[in-house]
Amino acid sequence: MSVPQANGPKSIKNGWFTEISDKHFPGQGLSLKVDEVLYYAHSEFQEILVFKSSNWGNVLVLDGIIQCTERDEFAYQEMISHVPLFAHHNPKRVLVIGGGDGGVIREVVKHSCVESVSLVEIDSTVIELAKQYLPNMSCALYHEKVTIHLRDGYQYLREVGSNPQQDKYDVIITDSSDPDGPAEAFFQREYFQLMNDALKDDGILIAQASENVWLDINYLSRLVKTARSVFENTRYCYTTVPTYTSGQLGLIICAKDSKVNLTKPQRTPSSEEQQLMRYYNPQIHYTSFILPTWADTLVYDTN
Amino acid sequence: MSVPQANGPKSIKNGWFTEISDKHFPGQGLSLKVDEVLYYAHSEFQEILVFKSSNWGNVLVLDGIIQCTERDEFAYQEMISHVPLFAHHNPKRVLVIGGGDGGVIREVVKHSCVESVSLVEIDSTVIELAKQYLPNMSCALYHEKVTIHLRDGYQYLREVGSNPQQDKYDVIITDSSDPDGPAEAFFQREYFQLMNDALKDDGILIAQASENVWLDINYLSRLVKTARSVFENTRYCYTTVPTYTSGQLGLIICAKDSKVNLTKPQRTPSSEEQQLMRYYNPQIHYTSFILPTWADTLVYDTN
Numbered sequence: 001m002s003v004p005q006a007n008g009p010k011s012i013k014n015g016w017f018t019e020i021s022d023k024h025f026p027g028q029g030l031s032l033k034v035d036e037v038l039y040y041a042h043s044e045f046q047e048i049l050v051f052k053s054s055n056w057g058n059v060l061v062l063d064g065i066i067q068c069t070e071r072d073e074f075a076y077q078e079m080i081s082h083v084p085l086f087a088h089h090n091p092k093r094v095l096v097i098g099g100g101d102g103g104v105i106r107e108v109v110k111h112s113c114v115e116s117v118s119l120v121e122i123d124s125t126v127i128e129l130a131k132q133y134l135p136n137m138s139c140a141l142y143h144e145k146v147t148i149h150l151r152d153g154y155q156y157l158r159e160v161g162s163n164p165q166q167d168k169y170d171v172i173i174t175d176s177s178d179p180d181g182p183a184e185a186f187f188q189r190e191y192f193q194l195m196n197d198a199l200k201d202d203g204i205l206i207a208q209a210s211e212n213v214w215l216d217i218n219y220l221s222r223l224v225k226t227a228r229s230v231f232e233n234t235r236y237c238y239t240t241v242p243t244y245t246s247g248q249l250g251l252i253i254c255a256k257d258s259k260v261n262l263t264k265p266q267r268t269p270s271s272e273e274q275q276l277m278r279y280y281n282p283q284i285h286y287t288s289f290i291l292p293t294w295a296d297t298l299v300y301d302t303n
Numbered sequence: 304m305s306v307p308q309a310n311g312p313k314s315i316k317n318g319w320f321t322e323i324s325d326k327h328f329p330g331q332g333l334s335l336k337v338d339e340v341l342y343y344a345h346s347e348f349q350e351i352l353v354f355k356s357s358n359w360g361n362v363l364v365l366d367g368i369i370q371c372t373e374r375d376e377f378a379y380q381e382m383i384s385h386v387p388l389f390a391h392h393n394p395k396r397v398l399v400i401g402g403g404d405g406g407v408i409r410e411v412v413k414h415s416c417v418e419s420v421s422l423v424e425i426d427s428t429v430i431e432l433a434k435q436y437l438p439n440m441s442c443a444l445y446h447e448k449v450t451i452h453l454r455d456g457y458q459y460l461r462e463v464g465s466n467p468q469q470d471k472y473d474v475i476i477t478d479s480s481d482p483d484g485p486a487e488a489f490f491q492r493e494y495f496q497l498m499n500d501a502l503k504d505d506g507i508l509i510a511q512a513s514e515n516v517w518l519d520i521n522y523l524s525r526l527v528k529t530a531r532s533v534f535e536n537t538r539y540c541y542t543t544v545p546t547y548t549s550g551q552l553g554l555i556i557c558a559k560d561s562k563v564n565l566t567k568p569q570r571t572p573s574s575e576e577q578q579l580m581r582y583y584n585p586q587i588h589y590t591s592f593i594l595p596t597w598a599d600t601l602v603y604d605t606n
Contacts, residue, residue: 018334029332240543243331247549280595281596293582
């Protein structure tokens, strides 16, 4: 791993990091106080910043957007993992695209029924940084059920879908960054089609939607339509994350089987599994799909 | 109304307003871009700022804390009003303490069963500013069912409770600012006792909790205990508001009748009433009480 640069990024001024985006959320900013810049560099794929914050633990930032803080990361990792895994009756083979920080992997291996997890991460720097600075997230990266592929997720999926010898997946989790950087392709119809081809007939996928109902709800509505052009059974749910702009993040979840009720867990966490979870429980699963009236209307707008 | 001062407050720098609080949420900040300062002055009670933001409409700030923006205020006003009003089987007399901006009043008068609403606001400047700069919130302040009392809410409640001739209330809504300014007394046991004395036997109250589960959850837990020392039937619920730090705000709701299930609406909105509501619906009522596992444990911690 390269040595961190001494100069910090432009997003840090007077000891505060600020997340702003004229394109995605103009006119608002979210700031965290910086105790120390731990790493700052441009990898082959993106600008990477890791800093120690005064009150939220270590923070990973990709292309200026907060990916996680140690204090609240479980809200994201648990919901993007456990909602699709408990919506599935018996997930054994799981694919995680992105998520090199290891947070999703940590949650997936809590399911005793899961037999194997493949992690496809394009940027090895993210994995190395997580091992060094986010030990509670990266702790399961070398779990016996996990295989890491340092690959482009899009290409990986294409190979899986076109190879009749390759076992398909029960659950695919796309834990990508936002669509402006290397993750841009993960928000297109072709990507949902590739996931469809890589899933078993009773398979389920989830992807972070990069938006929420308060920011660009029209984008969300288009994303739901995009997903529905491949998966009739597409739903929107969300998790609350205070260090994401607006305090929440949307998730798009799809099932190949049009009759599966994604809002209802198909399995109940064992008491052992539930004890390992701080955010998720069967009630939160259901409630994460319930939207304010205005948002429900717009997200599922069919015009 | 006094003429706005030409100099803006310290909370605006380089065209951005930033909300920070070393005491309540150290190490984080929320910023909105300022197009124009519309009003800035110290009233008898507090520092008042109104500005036109670039993307969130006009914004009211008291003592440095955002009270509302025109774009997302309905999320707060609807939930603090409709959750207690629909949890009550037949609310006729409603008392609103604080809330001089008129937003809560606007929601309360949407209930056809409500016959009278008393608004007790200590600071007349807030009412005048709302009429000028927040017309969609202040629009119901002169509704025929509304009586405005320019009084201290604490004193008003004391008089109601000690006067046997005075009709008691079905629902009391405390729409205060945070506990550091003139609203400090609204977070003490004595205040809950005064509300108890001013409520009918089947009465319900709600108060903004000034915190949420992501910020000072121990404070919330103490507030729930304080309320429970008067009302055995006390629950915590929340609403999502992107321009509040962390993106959500907690609400404390109490019923004098220990058998009432506050999480379940006792009435269904008529189709006319539902059409007037953008955020609230009966499902959101229930889900606003469902917390992530860790938060549920701490908020209701009895130790």
